[in-house]
Amino acid sequence: MKKLYISLLSLLALMLALVPGVLAEEEKTVEGQISIGGTLTMDDIDNDEDGAVGLGSEYNSIIEKNRTWDLRGDLSLRTSQFDLDAEGHYQDGDDQEYGAIASWGRILNYKTDYNRFYHRLGHDELTNLMAHIFKNTTGTADNPAKPAGFGVGSLGAAATVGSAAVYHTDHDPDAEYGITYSVWNNSVKLNIPQFPGLKLGLDYRSQTRKGCDQARTMSKCSACHVEGYTKSIDETTRDFKPKVALSLGAIALEYSFLHREFEEDSSDMFNTYNKLAAPKHVKLFSDRLQFDGTNGPLPFNRMPNSTKDTHTVKARWDLNSHNTVTAAFIYSKSTNESVDHTYDPLVGYFGEEIELESKTFTGKWHSRLARGISLTVHGKYQTLDNDEPFVDVVDRANLTTGAILGDKYGVGAGYWDFKRRSGYDMDITSLGVDVAWRVMRGMTIRAGYEFHYEDRDNAEYHHVPEDTTAHKFKIAADYHLNHNLRFNFGYKLDLINDAYALHKAMCTPNSSFGAYAGPKTDLYTFDRSYRPTVYDARTAERSNQPNMVHELSFKTNWSPFSLFSTNFYAKYRYSKNDDVDGREWKEDLFNGGVNLVFNMGEKMAFTAGYNYFNNKTESMYCIAIYDG
Amino acid sequence: MASAAWNPMPRFSFTANASYTMGRGNISDLKFGHLSDFFQQDLKIWMDTTSVNPNMPHLYDTFYLNDMSSYSNLDFKDMEIELGASFAVTPNIGLGLKYFYTDVEDEEEYVYGSQDVTVQSLMGFVTFRF
Numbered sequence: 078m079k080k081l082y083i084s085l086l087s088l089l090a091l092m093l094a095l096v097p098g099v100l101a102e103e104e105k106t107v108e109g110q111i112s113i114g115g116t117l118t119m120d121d122i123d124n125d126e127d128g129a130v131g132l133g134s135e136y137n138s139i140i141e142k143n144r145t146w147d148l149r150g151d152l153s154l155r156t157s158q159f160d161l162d163a164e165g166h167y168q169d170g171d172d173q174e175y176g177a178i179a180s181w182g183r184i185l186n187y188k189t190d191y192n193r194f195y196h197r198l199g200h201d202e203l204t205n206l207m208a209h210i211f212k213n214t215t216g217t218a219d220n221p222a223k224p225a226g227f228g229v230g231s232l233g234a235a236a237t238v239g240s241a242a243v244y245h246t247d248h249d250p251d252a253e254y255g256i257t258y259s260v261w262n263n264s265v266k267l268n269i270p271q272f273p274g275l276k277l278g279l280d281y282r283s284q285t286r287k288g289c290d291q292a293r294t295m296s297k298c299s300a301c302h303v304e305g306y307t308k309s310i311d312e313t314t315r316d317f318k319p320k321v322a323l324s325l326g327a328i329a330l331e332y333s334f335l336h337r338e339f340e341e342d343s344s345d346m347f348n349t350y351n352k353l354a355a356p357k358h359v360k361l362f363s364d365r366l367q368f369d370g371t372n373g374p375l376p377f378n379r380m381p382n383s384t385k386d387t388h389t390v391k392a393r394w395d396l397n398s399h400n401t402v403t404a405a406f407i408y409s410k411s412t413n414e415s416v417d418h419t420y421d422p423l424v425g426y427f428g429e430e431i432e433l434e435s436k437t438f439t440g441k442w443h444s445r446l447a448r449g450i451s452l453t454v455h456g457k458y459q460t461l462d463n464d465e466p467f468v469d470v471v472d473r474a475n476l477t478t479g480a481i482l483g484d485k486y487g488v489g490a491g492y493w494d495f496k497r498r499s500g501y502d503m504d505i506t507s508l509g510v511d512v513a514w515r516v517m518r519g520m521t522i523r524a525g526y527e528f529h530y531e532d533r534d535n536a537e538y539h540h541v542p543e544d545t546t547a548h549k550f551k552i553a554a555d556y557h558l559n560h561n562l563r564f565n566f567g568y569k570l571d572l573i574n575d576a577y578a579l580h581k582a583m584c585t586p587n588s589s590f591g592a593y594a595g596p597k598t599d600l601y602t603f604d605r606s607y608r609p610t611v612y613d614a615r616t617a618e619r620s621n622q623p624n625m626v627h628e629l630s631f632k633t634n635w636s637p638f639s640l641f642s643t644n645f646y647a648k649y650r651y652s653k654n655d656d657v658d659g660r661e662w663k664e665d666l667f668n669g670g671v672n673l674v675f676n677m678g679e680k681m682a683f684t685a686g687y688n689y690f691n692n693k694t695e696s697m698y699c700i701a702i703y704d705g
Numbered sequence: 706m707a708s709a710a711w712n713p714m715p716r717f718s719f720t721a722n723a724s725y726t727m728g729r730g731n732i733s734d735l736k737f738g739h740l741s742d743f744f745q746q747d748l749k750i751w752m753d754t755t756s757v758n759p760n761m762p763h764l765y766d767t768f769y770l771n772d773m774s775s776y777s778n779l780d781f782k783d784m785e786i787e788l789g790a791s792f793a794v795t796p797n798i799g800l801g802l803k804y805f806y807t808d809v810e811d812e813e814e815y816v817y818g819s820q821d822v823t824v825q826s827l828m829g830f831v832t833f834r835f
């Protein structure tokens with residue numbers, strides 16, 4: 078369809094170009110240009126090469142095609158009742174771009190654009206995931222045989238693969254991955270002459286992602302068996318957004334309704350996981366599993382279909398020439414539509430759709446207090462509420478006793494069942510004030526303060542702080558020394574109490590945690606060392622969020638003479654969190670650069686720029702080496 | 706980054722753009738000192754599926770973990786050059802030629818292998834204005 082569009086446009090433009098008598102009129106109703114060309118790619122790379130996903134070709138759709146068309150065109154049409162501006166660019170089936178703006182007597186306005194491109198994705202060969210594989214059945218001096226009593230018979234065909242190992246299987250090693258992305262935006266606006274303050278509108282947006290990507294999944298409670306598959310991608314997102322705006326002098330109202338649909342039409346992915354393999358303890362662990370290879374193929378990498386409905390109401394009231402009040406209310410509901418099948422939490426079916434509800438109130442008062450001084454007070458309140466699906470934990474019978482784990486501990490079946498409570502259930506409140514003061518001619522100072530508060534409903538279930546309070550200060554100065562020299566300075570300070578963190582995230586960084594006791598005579602007993610030295614010792618709180626931030630910024634523009642201008646910019650941010658256990662978390666960021674522009678007259682211009690970015694993060698981890 | 710435009714004669718115009726990007730990054734000071742009790746550099750795990758490791762303490766070998774910091778090393782150089790020339794045959798018809806050069810040198814390959822790429826493209830076109 079798009080090829081046809083550009084072809085017709087080009088043909089029309091060419092015909093008009095060949096009839097100068099028609100187009101050479103003083104008042105042109107039609108003008109534009111078309112460009113017909115082609116691209117020859119040399120020293121191209123084979124798509125099989127690793128570099129095909131590199132920086133130089135990640136979004137280049139033509140590198141392996143050698144020769145492609147390159148067609149461009151733009152068209153302007155002006156009549157007394159109708160205006161049209163259109164442009165298009167076609168280079169390859171996966172590299173197209175079009176846009177148009179049309180207006181009928183300024184009553185009906187239409188704007189559209191379409192963009193399509195190809196994004197090459199990498200293929201992880203997984204080859205680094207290979208260690209500790211029990212495969213030999215006969216040993217040598219350097220490679221001893223698998224020890225006697227190593228009970229991995231439950232692995233079936235994979236019986237030669239043992240526990241506490243990591244290995245991989247790439248089921249499609251030669252696959253090349255990439256996604257064709259396209260987006261089509263449309264906007265129609267209707268102005269009704271009989272009602273000058275009334276405007277009606279409709280926006281429509283369609284976005285698609287089609288192609289293939291690599292999907293990975295992993296077995297556990299046997300070996301860390303990472304498996305890679307080729308997954309087809311076929312995603313479509315459609316937005317419908319009708320809206321109406323009414324202006325009644327000092328009062329303006331606006332309402333819009335957004336309905337979004339997301340559909341994933343690719344085939345489902347399934348994997349048969351390894352069977353449980355815990356040497357000598359395979360039966361002990363058999364009642365603690367949720368699933369393994371005995372369940373057969375299980376789905377993974379699912380992308381649910383979903384919808385989102387958003388109602389937005391905005392109001393603006395000009396109290397007088399110096400004071401304006403604006404307010405808005407947004408109600409949004411997102412629905413996961415792929416989980417309402419017959420209840421089976423193992424594959425993500427909960428017998429009903431899952432919804433997320435959000436309500437947001439915002440308000441702002443802007444006032445010009447005096448000549449050169451303005452004040453803005455703003456506030457926001459948002460509440461998020463998720464459904465809480467019930468998760469029925471599988472009570473598997475022990476291979477030896479036939480009893481479930483709950484019976485062993487005297488708690489019965491269903492003891493570990495739970496409601497899945499969302500970490501996003503929270504109330505967010507912010508209040509702020511901004512002041513702008515024109516101190517003198519050429520100098521303006523801006524300052525602001527914002528109070529931010531987050532109250533998490535389910536903090537106790539996620540081992541995170543119940544609430545976080547932040548005080549944010551900022552001040553900036555803009556100084557025009559003269560027409561040729563201008564400075565901007567800025568400073569921000571954030572002070573946060575109880576920044577988002579994870580309680581019991583890691584072992585304490587001192588000798589309070591237990592030391593590894595080393596193996597006993599039974600090489601396969603881990604209870605005595607792993608649990609006390611890893612799980613039980615995990616008591617320290619860590620975070621990657623700061624509780625204090627300093628940010629300095631500076632920018633200057635200098636044009637000493639008409640042919641030369643330059644600007645220099647720099648930003649330094651220092652963040653830290655000393656409210657965590659162990660060494661404090663720190664982050665240093667610097668970004669700076671300079672741009673030079675030489676205008677050597679109308680026929681030549683020269684620009685040069687340099688940017689330097691440096692980011693350094695210091696954090697402390699205590700990584701558990703997982704057994705199996 | 707540098708760019709230049711030049712119109713030596715009314716019918717001729719030339720443009721040039723060049724950019725050079727150098728990126729380096731690394732993670733340092735990854736320490737697993739508390740695991741020093743564990744067996745180091747297990748000679749049996751040579752990334753070989755036929756290897757055998759029956760001694761469980763070897764499973765906590767930190768040899769590869771301590772090498773983890775190098776996995777995140779980043780070192781690349783990216784040179785982009787674009788040259789353009791156009792000639793107005795008549796006020797309504799123009800000819801153009803563009804040359805694109807991209808060269809990426811990846812000095813630290815990892816998961817996706819070497820990202821080295823060299824691509825040159827030559828584009829020619831004729832433009833009709835109306």
